Amino acid sequence: MTTFDSTGRIEARFAACAAEGRGALGVYISAGDPDLATGQALMNGLPGAGADMIEFGMPFTDPMADGPSVQAAGLRALAAGMTQPKVLDMVRAFRETDADTPIILMGYYNPIYSYGVERFLDDAKAAGVDGMIVVDLPPEEDDELCLPSLRKGLAFIRLATPTTDDKRLPSVLRHTAGFVYYVSITGVTGTVDVPVEIVTRATERLKRHTALPVCVGFGIKTPEQAAAVAKVSDGAIVGSAVVDTIRMSLDADGKATARTVPDTLAFVKSLADGVRGARV
Amino acid sequence: MSVAAVPNSLRAGPDAEGHFGIFGGRYVAETLMPLILEVEAAYTHAKTDPAFKKDIEYFHTHYIGRPSPLYFAERLTEHFGGAKLYFKRDELNHTGAHKINNVMGQALLAKRMGKKHIIAETGAGQHGVATATACALFGMTCEVFMGAEDVERQKPNVDRMRLLGAEVHPVTSGAGTLKDAMNEALRYWVSKAETHFYIIGTVAGPHPYPAMVRDFQSIIGEETKTQMMAAEGRLPDTLVACIGGGSNAMGLFHPFLDDVDVEIIGVEAGGLGLETDKHAASLNGGRPGVLHGNRTYLLQDDDGQITEAHSISAGLDYPGIGPEHSWLHELGRVKYVACTDDAALEAFALCSRKEGIIPALEPAHALAHVGTFIGDRPKDQIVVMNLCGRGDKDLGAVIPQLEAKGLI
Numbered sequence: 001m002t003t004f005d006s007t008g009r010i011e012a013r014f015a016a017c018a019a020e021g022r023g024a025l026g027v028y029i030s031a032g033d034p035d036l037a038t039g040q041a042l043m044n045g046l047p048g049a050g051a052d053m054i055e056f057g058m059p060f061t062d063p064m065a066d067g068p069s070v071q072a073a074g075l076r077a078l079a080a081g082m083t084q085p086k087v088l089d090m091v092r093a094f095r096e097t098d099a100d101t102p103i104i105l106m107g108y109y110n111p112i113y114s115y116g117v118e119r120f121l122d123d124a125k126a127a128g129v130d131g132m133i134v135v136d137l138p139p140e141e142d143d144e145l146c147l148p149s150l151r152k153g154l155a156f157i158r159l160a161t162p163t164t165d166d167k168r169l170p171s172v173l174r175h176t177a178g179f180v181y182y183v184s185i186t187g188v189t190g191t192v193d194v195p196v197e198i199v200t201r202a203t204e205r206l207k208r209h210t211a212l213p214v215c216v217g218f219g220i221k222t223p224e225q226a227a228a229v230a231k232v233s234d235g236a237i238v239g240s241a242v243v244d245t246i247r248m249s250l251d252a253d254g255k256a257t258a259r260t261v262p263d264t265l266a267f268v269k270s271l272a273d274g275v276r277g278a279r280v
Numbered sequence: 281m282s283v284a285a286v287p288n289s290l291r292a293g294p295d296a297e298g299h300f301g302i303f304g305g306r307y308v309a310e311t312l313m314p315l316i317l318e319v320e321a322a323y324t325h326a327k328t329d330p331a332f333k334k335d336i337e338y339f340h341t342h343y344i345g346r347p348s349p350l351y352f353a354e355r356l357t358e359h360f361g362g363a364k365l366y367f368k369r370d371e372l373n374h375t376g377a378h379k380i381n382n383v384m385g386q387a388l389l390a391k392r393m394g395k396k397h398i399i400a401e402t403g404a405g406q407h408g409v410a411t412a413t414a415c416a417l418f419g420m421t422c423e424v425f426m427g428a429e430d431v432e433r434q435k436p437n438v439d440r441m442r443l444l445g446a447e448v449h450p451v452t453s454g455a456g457t458l459k460d461a462m463n464e465a466l467r468y469w470v471s472k473a474e475t476h477f478y479i480i481g482t483v484a485g486p487h488p489y490p491a492m493v494r495d496f497q498s499i500i501g502e503e504t505k506t507q508m509m510a511a512e513g514r515l516p517d518t519l520v521a522c523i524g525g526g527s528n529a530m531g532l533f534h535p536f537l538d539d540v541d542v543e544i545i546g547v548e549a550g551g552l553g554l555e556t557d558k559h560a561a562s563l564n565g566g567r568p569g570v571l572h573g574n575r576t577y578l579l580q581d582d583d584g585q586i587t588e589a590h591s592i593s594a595g596l597d598y599p600g601i602g603p604e605h606s607w608l609h610e611l612g613r614v615k616y617v618a619c620t621d622d623a624a625l626e627a628f629a630l631c632s633r634k635e636g637i638i639p640a641l642e643p644a645h646a647l648a649h650v651g652t653f654i655g656d657r658p659k660d661q662i663v664v665m666n667l668c669g670r671g672d673k674d675l676g677a678v679i680p681q682l683e684a685k686g687l688i
Contacts, residue, residue, distance in 0.1 A: 059585075060584075060585065061454070061585045061586045061587075062454070062459065062463050062571060062572075062586050063463075064308075064309065064466045064467060064572070065309040065311070065467070065470065066467075067467070068453075071453060078585060083583045084583055084584065108570075109307060109570045110569045110570045110571060110578075110580070110584045110586070111583060111584035111585065112584070113569060113570055113584065114569060114580065114582075114583065114584025115583075115584065135309050136307045136308055136309060136570065136573075137307065138306060138307075138308060138309070138310055138313045140297060140305075140313070141307060159309065159310045159311075160310065161309075161310045161311040162311075163310075163311050163312075163313075163314045163315070163473050163474075164310060164313075164314065165314065168313070168314060172310065183310070183311060185471075186311055186470060186471060186472075186473045186474070187467075187470055187471035188467045188470060188471065191471070192471075
């Protein structure tokens with residue numbers, strides 16, 4: 001692992017969860033889905049509902065690693081006017097209500113490249129971001145964003161996948177910071193149920209290569225699955241099932257309703273209860 | 281196949297990481313990286329294997345029908361009244377376009393790798409048809425991702441693919457065109473990583489695809505060189521080809537890049553005009569960005585969101601372009617211009633009437649641009665245009681528009 005001047009929030013949160021004898025719950029939402037005001041209310045409500053960490057999606061027109069649920073969430077946000085600067089505005093507003101919950105921006109490289117890498121990193125750090133997951137930047141392209149990000153003190157969190165073999169794993173882990181995100185399936189987000197027994201073995205394999213926490217995502221849909229995954233790893237990340245809850249609360253025109261925030265936060269609470277019930 | 285690089289050659293790229301200057305690269309999700317590396321290793325080995333070269337040559341000669349003729353378009357030359365116009369007749373290939381050159385190479389590579397399941401994306405359907413054809417020939421399964429809008433406007437090609445045994449997946453995400461088909465093909469590939477080979481149809485995508493597809497298409501330019509020497513005893517003055525992703529153009533251009541006296545022109549789809557937002561001219565109307573595994577010029581908004589391309593030609597309707605073209609554009613070695621839907625339609629009719637060749641809408645763009653300058657060039661100059669596809673597939677979309685314009 002590369003040493004870097006971390007914001008400290010990610011490490012503190014994993015330590016706190018470990019002290020409680022449980023894994024963390026990471027929750028993904030697309031910034032500004034279904035609209036800016038509702039999205040902000042959702043984000044601000046996540047810690048109270050039991051989310052330990054927020055994976056904050058930066059909407060992109062062409063999310064090539066995402067399944068239909070997350071694609072649709074990003075398009076709803078874009079249609080409602082979401083932009084990269086507004087993503088950071090939302091983080092800034094969230095930080096006025098919560099100083100401790102780690103925020104991991106998740107998305108694709110082009111909107112960051114378009115914004116300007118150095119300027120984006122400065123603005124993201126100032127807004128209160130802790131790390132980034134940028135799906136289309138493998139270790140082969142570390143000079144683009146990963147290394148500049150570490151230099152600025154933002155964790156660059158890498159995805160490890162079932163296709164990442166032992167030979168490749170060291171290069172994937174080399175500049176990873178914060179935690180390692182294990183993609184539990186060979187597929188796009190939200191399409192297949194998480195295979196818990198495979199995740200167990202994969203987590204053990206990763207742990208042999210890294211001292212960082214290992215979180216698991218892609219395919220966790222229920223509190224039971226979140227509990228099972230959190231038991232065998234350092235954290236479960238749920239995305240598609242959360243944005244599906246948002247989608248189901250919308251009216252016929254795709255607009256937020258009075259149910260959107262409470263329904264979504266209630267679902268997140270059920271996930272959090274699952275994870276908290278799965279103490280090891 | 282690619283020729284050994286000489287120092288300071290414009291033909292030496294890409295570097296080991298797949299970069300042409302700042303363009304190209306491998307911007308894909310980790311799930312795909314091991315596959316991309318596997319394809320690269322297999323291709324690196326295959327391209328120096330005489331047996332692989334021999335296989336490709338066999339199918340070029342006996343199946344595709346290569347070499348395609350280099351044809352002196354005498355009536356059009358007379359019509360324009362300037363330099364001599366030659367067509368490189370890649371529309372005469374089996375399946376009716378240049379796409380089969382690349383597909384045959386990649387299908388043979390997949391076969392060497394022991395892959396029996398093929399995925400492809402397609403816009404106009406020409407790449408999909410070529411892929412379905414090779415899969416039928418080699419006994420492989422074939423799944424083609426095609427934008428739902430393109431499925432509508434290119435129905436004859438959809439039927440061809442089905443007849444050849446391929447399964448066509450209409451893609452409804454986004455605008456339902458080539459960009460979205462490529463997203464969906466990549467997503468599907470991620471889920472079938474162990475068993476499937478993805479045959480990308482143009483000189484784009486993550487390394488090694490841009491270089492590999494270029495190598496397989498370079499037969500177009502190599503033949504042109506030999507045929508032109510035989511016909512005229514010298515190289516042409518100007519090369520012209522249309523550009524969507526840019527594979528037919530790169531195939532013609534690449535063998536000539538170091539021949540500095542040869543002027544090279546790529547013609548992008550100008551749609552309703554570059555001054556509107558309804559075009560597909562990535563170089564003339566876009567800026568560098570990252571999409572579909574490579575850095576290249578893209579149509580995008582101020583926030584880095586990809587915008588929809590527009591062209592009357594489904595094959596050019598793509599918001600990006602191969603990374604090597606972006607590099608050649610910035611170097612200034614190739615001049616990139618644009619031509620509108622209307623100009624392409626007029627050239628479509630003109631070529632049919634004057635030469636008895638119904639061109640695809642894609643090369644009709646190239647011909648429309650040829651018409652803007654060739655009349656002013658001296659009669660002893662020579663222009664070669666890549667007539668990269670035939671127009672049968674376009675009749676459904678084109679005829680009503682030609683009727684409306686009074687062109688038939």
